[in-house]
Structure formats: structure tokens, C-alpha cells
Amino acid sequence: MNKKVALLFLVVLSLGLQAKPIKVMLLTGQTDKYHRWDITSSYLEAVLKQEKRFVIEKVLIPAQGKAFDEFVPDFSSFQVVVLAMNLSDWNEKAKSAFENFVKKGGGVVMVHEANNAFPTWKEYNKMAALGGWGNRTERDGPYYYWKDGKYVTDNSPGPGGKHGERVPFVVNIRDTEHPITKGLPTRWLHQNDELYGDLRGPAENIHVLATAFSEQASGGTGKEEPVLFTVSYGKGRVFQTVMGHTGTDYADSVEDVGFQVTFSRAVEWVATGKVKQKLPADFPKESTILLKKLNQLK
Ligand code: ZN
Numbered sequence: 001m002n003k004k005v006a007l008l009f010l011v012v013l014s015l016g017l018q019a020k021p022i023k024v025m026l027l028t029g030q031t032d033k034y035h036r037w038d039i040t041s042s043y044l045e046a047v048l049k050q051e052k053r054f055v056i057e058k059v060l061i062p063a064q065g066k067a068f069d070e071f072v073p074d075f076s077s078f079q080v081v082v083l084a085m086n087l088s089d090w091n092e093k094a095k096s097a098f099e100n101f102v103k104k105g106g107g108v109v110m111v112h113e114a115n116n117a118f119p120t121w122k123e124y125n126k127m128a129a130l131g132g133w134g135n136r137t138e139r140d141g142p143y144y145y146w147k148d149g150k151y152v153t154d155n156s157p158g159p160g161g162k163h164g165e166r167v168p169f170v171v172n173i174r175d176t177e178h179p180i181t182k183g184l185p186t187r188w189l190h191q192n193d194e195l196y197g198d199l200r201g202p203a204e205n206i207h208v209l210a211t212a213f214s215e216q217a218s219g220g221t222g223k224e225e226p227v228l229f230t231v232s233y234g235k236g237r238v239f240q241t242v243m244g245h246t247g248t249d250y251a252d253s254v255e256d257v258g259f260q261v262t263f264s265r266a267v268e269w270v271a272t273g274k275v276k277q278k279l280p281a282d283f284p285k286e287s288t289i290l291l292k293k294l295n296q297l298k
Contacts, residue, residue: 021055022271024048025078029060030087035113039246040084043254046297047264051277054267061085075101079271083114099123103234107270112244115196127238129206129231130199132161141201146211146224153203160200164219166192169212170286171227171258179275180265181209187286193253196242197221205232228262239266257283257290
């Protein structure tokens with residue numbers, strides 16, 4: 001083999017070995033007044049851009065009106081849809097396109113307030129497994145949390161969705177073998193965030209990866225609440241992180257490296273069922289928070 005042929009051979013080989021791109025739709029643009037989709041989506045995009053494998057397209061949900069009434073995203077051109085939104089209720093065409101996308105094997109990552117979206121859309125709530133607010137009650141499914149070493153399904157009546165003050169909390173990894181959480185410290189500290197609790201939903205096909213204790217002293221539920229979990233829906237994989245609250249001048253939670261890393265790994269996992277990303281050596285520990293602001297995510 002002469003040198004030119006050998007070089008060509010190497011180039012072809014290395015192209016073949018490169019992981020296939022993953023097309024990600026970052027669907028955002030509308031949230032309630034408590035959240036800032038523009039801040040959240042800037043962080044999510046910057047985090048994903050660190051992995052060259054992700055090809056990201058930000059799609060903005062139009063404001064109420066004709067464009068919104070006719071809004072049907074082209075889900076089928078993507079492998080993953082990241083939801084950083086919680087408004088408004090979509091038209092039937094958009095809903096059925098989304099259901100088909102997931103049923104056929106599409107991946108979904110729901111970030112924080114996406115948990116509260118679509119309280120009356122039955123299939124969305126199956127995908128989410130658990131949700132809060134939007135008048136969710138016992139009609140929408142049980143509470144679901146970790147107690148005495150196991151998950152509890154609690155049918156007692158009451159509203160779905162509660163959080164206390166924004167405080168740092170320790171994330172307890174409950175599945176150390178799942179591709180998303182494998183190799184993470186079993187306990188690590190997450191920066192000030194709304195720790196969602198008392199969530200309710202169908203909770204079918206849910207698999208919790210991590211929980212966190214919601215302290216009553218800071219207005220929480222006094223329970224060990226699910227914070228990272230997966231849900232299977234048809235052939236599709238869904239991941240929900242309750243972390244990631246943003247507001248005006250408030251981005252602490254999305255600056256948190258623990259949030260960023262678990263989010264990025266989840267996007268890969270819902271697309272492929274595997275995680276090839278390396279865990280950063282400086283991943284947070286039980287008593288140390290690590291932040292990366294937008295200008296550090298380059
Ligand atoms: Zn929030």
C-alpha cells in the first residue's frame with residue numbers, strides 16, 4: 001500500500017468510527033410568567049453544543065394566534081425533542097404528530113416546567129409519568145416518592161405539585177447502573193433550585209434514577225422526591241429532570257454542572273439507549289457545587 005492509499009484508508013476508517021450525529025429539536029418559546037424560556041434554552045443549547053455529535057435546531061412556539069393554531073413541528077426529522085416550555089395547549093394535529101413521534105421510537109427530554117405542561121392531554125401525561133400544578137389532583141394519578149428504601153404509590157387525595165424555597169439540595173442516585181447515571185457520585189449537591197414535590201400522574205413505566213429530600217423547613221414536602229427519571233412510551237424513551245428553574249435574573253440551577261451533565265447524557269440516551277460522553281473529572285461532590293455560566297460553556 002503506498003502512502004496516499006494508506007492515508008485515504010485511514011481517513012475513511014476514522015469517518016466510519018465517528019459517532020453518527022444526533023438531531024435534536026429544542027422546542028421552546030412559551031412559558032408561564034414564572035419562567036424564562038430564553039435563559040433556559042440558551043443554556044441547554046450551549047450545553048449540547050459541547051458535544052459535537054448533537055445537531056441542534058431551536059424551534060420557537062409562536063404566540064397565541066393563527067401561527068400558533070397551525071403550529072405543527074416536524075418532529076419526524078429529529079431523533080430527540082427537548083421541551084423547555086409549558087405553554088400553551090397545542091392543536092390536535094401537533095399532539096398526534098408528537099404522540100406518533102414518540103410511539104415510533106423518538107426521544108423526549110422534559111426540563112423542569114415542561115413537567116407542568118398540558119394538564120389535560122392524557123398521552124402527554126403518560127409520557128411525563130408525573131406532573132404538577134394545572135389543577136392536577138388524585139384524578140390524574142397517585143403521588144409517587146421514595147420511602148423506607150422503596151417507591152411508594154400514594155392515592156391519597158390532594159393537589160399535585162409543590163415546591164419550597166430555592167435552596168441547594170443533595171441528589172441521591174438510586175440507579176447507579178443506568179447509562180445516564182453510571183459513574184456519577186451517588187450523592188452530589190445541586191445549586192439553588194425549585195425541588196418539585198407532591199407530583200402526581202399515571203406513573204406507568206416510570207424508572208427513577210435519582211431522588212432528593214424536600215425539606216419542610218424550607219417549605220418542601222418532607223419527602224424524598226423523584227428528580228431524574230425515565231419513562232418508556234411505545235418504542236420511545238422519555239427522560240424528565242425536575243431541575244432547571246430559571247426566572248428573571250435567576251439561572252443558578254442551569255449553571256449547575258450536575259444539571260448540565262445529566263441533561264446532556266439524557267439527550268444521548270433517549271436517542272440511542274447508550275451514553276458515550278465522558279464524565280467530567282470535576283463533577284460536583286456531596287458538599288461542593290460547581291457552576292459553569294454561559295460564557296464558560298464554549
Ligand atoms: Zn420553576
